[in-house]
Amino acid sequence: MEPARPLDALNKSRDKRIIVELKNNKQYIGKLKSFDIHINIVIDDVEERVTRKFNTVFIRGDTITVISTE
Helix, strand or coil, X not given: CCCXXXXXXXXXXXXXXXXXXXXXXCEEEEEEEEECCCCCEEEEEEEEECCCCXXXXXXXXXXXXXXXXX
16 A cells, blocks of 8 residues: 655645644644645635643633533
8 A cells, every 4th residue: 555645635725624734833724725736725714723831821710611621
């Protein structure tokens, strides 16, 4: 069986939700619409995942709507 090429993997992911992480550590989550041979991509319904680190956090229970494992 021939190993999958990057463009093959992207093609299988078309119209599915993907996570894109950039060199500056930003992450974008959205539905893959299109791409080219340079792996320039277009994604729809995009959210930017913002990551910040804290030592300890207190969160009031009445502000929580969902707790889920990733």
